Amino acid sequence: MRLARRVREITPSPTLGIDALAKQMVREGIDVISFSVGEPDFDTPEAVKEEGIRAIRAGFTKYTPASGIPELKEAICRKLKEENGLEYRPDQILVSAGAKHSLYNAFMALCEEGDEVILPAPYWVTYPEQIRLAGGRPVVIPLGPGEGFKLSPEALAAHLTPRTRLLVLNSPSNPAGAVYTRGELEALAEICVWHQIYVISDEVYEKLVYDGLEHVSIASLGADIKRLTVVVNGVSKAYAMTGWRIGYAAAEGEIIKAMSDLQGHCTSNPTSISQKAALAALNGPHEPVREMVAEFEKRRDYLVERLRCLRGFSVPLPRGAFYVFAGVGGLLGEAIGGRQVTDDNSLARILLEEGRVAVVPGSGFGSPGYLRFSYATSRERIREGMDRLEALLERS
Ligand code: PLP
Numbered sequence: 001m002r003l004a005r006r007v008r009e010i011t012p013s014p015t016l017g018i019d020a021l022a023k024q025m026v027r028e029g030i031d032v033i034s035f036s037v038g039e040p041d042f043d044t045p046e047a048v049k050e051e052g053i054r055a056i057r058a059g060f061t062k063y064t065p066a067s068g069i070p071e072l073k074e075a076i077c078r079k080l081k082e083e084n085g086l087e088y089r090p091d092q093i094l095v096s097a098g099a100k101h102s103l104y105n106a107f108m109a110l111c112e113e114g115d116e117v118i119l120p121a122p123y124w125v126t127y128p129e130q131i132r133l134a135g136g137r138p139v140v141i142p143l144g145p146g147e148g149f150k151l152s153p154e155a156l157a158a159h160l161t162p163r164t165r166l167l168v169l170n171s172p173s174n175p176a177g178a179v180y181t182r183g184e185l186e187a188l189a190e191i192c193v194w195h196q197i198y199v200i201s202d203e204v205y206e207k208l209v210y211d212g213l214e215h216v217s218i219a220s221l222g223a224d225i226k227r228l229t230v231v232v233n234g235v236s237k238a239y240a241m242t243g244w245r246i247g248y249a250a251a252e253g254e255i256i257k258a259m260s261d262l263q264g265h266c267t268s269n270p271t272s273i274s275q276k277a278a279l280a281a282l283n284g285p286h287e288p289v290r291e292m293v294a295e296f297e298k299r300r301d302y303l304v305e306r307l308r309c310l311r312g313f314s315v316p317l318p319r320g321a322f323y324v325f326a327g328v329g330g331l332l333g334e335a336i337g338g339r340q341v342t343d344d345n346s347l348a349r350i351l352l353e354e355g356r357v358a359v360v361p362g363s364g365f366g367s368p369g370y371l372r373f374s375y376a377t378s379r380e381r382i383r384e385g386m387d388r389l390e391a392l393l394e395r396s
Helices: 015-027 046-057 070-084 099-110 126-133 153-158 182-195 223-228 253-266 272-283 287-308 344-355 379-394
Strands: 093-096 116-121 137-142 164-170 198-202 229-234 247-250 323-327 370-374
Touching: 015 344, 046 272, 070 093, 070 247, 070 272, 093 099, 093 253, 099 126, 099 164, 099 198, 099 229, 099 247, 099 253, 116 126, 126 137, 126 164, 153 182, 164 182, 182 198, 182 223, 198 223, 223 229, 247 253, 287 323, 287 379, 344 370, 344 379
Parallel strands: 116 137, 116 164, 164 198, 198 229
Antiparallel strands: 093 247, 229 247, 323 370
């Protein structure tokens, strides 16, 4: 069979191998502690679920406008104004089937064949694939713990060419938990405005910031950068609503219209019921979010403390999201559980097979030599997982 080039070139996620093996072990009855999940382990807030049920009972189960229902767009405008200092009109909002879908629409709307897209690494695995599907060329800038896994204006400037079209920013970031400060964003915004580079700002983890830090949207830094930015956000992570599939984008009307037209022919509207539930989530109460964030911060502190005691691990403190991105270069070439560690992939495999602990290798995020630990799992499970790793490393 001859499939189209664009799908032949999609790289299967390198994390899938480990994930499939972990699932196989669970099916065989082995108790695997998973640090690999990418969604909150909390339940969707009760009031939000109730709204979804109410929508079904009321027969709100038909097509809606392809770009989302007006009342949800208005609630998103309100949220962006009150929480992010951003003024948008409802015709500058697109509601999609998850932030992932909004991102895809944005790359498709802004990327021409051969355009270069600046992508700081470690990056979320979906970005390079979506960029390539849109005909773009990811220009990966590797970042390390020295710069807090954050892109500096110097590094950005050094990678610009006449073909540079877009910059992908993700703060707080998956997988490093990096949170950009206002000053850092200002410096990047200045360069983007000067060179007229569009910014796709993925802010899905905005609620999950710790140590009293503040989330800043780059679009809020002035009219010029706002014009160039597509703000992407959603309810998946903040309201534990990953399965409902509601995300959104805010940008200049012309960009949103192009994205909406594309969406209209690909998927039409996101699920009607989920839109009602998302509206309830945005309208609050917000207490469940605050409780979830407080719990995540405690888990982060505990996990970081335990990981820092492990031989060969170097563990920067993440400031947001629910991941720790730990350097494991110190273990390369060593034997663990009687097996040689050759790279982060082999280490993840050994930790799973010999320690019954699942983690995600950094290679999949464009940063070999790291492992990503998600703490979207209970403190008891984190403790048990860390006990297992400690025991495995001690007897090796
Ligand atoms: N952006 C980042 C950085 C993510 O980590 C994820 C999900 O893991 C998404 C976007 C997608 O979120 P959604 O569920 O809204 O599609």
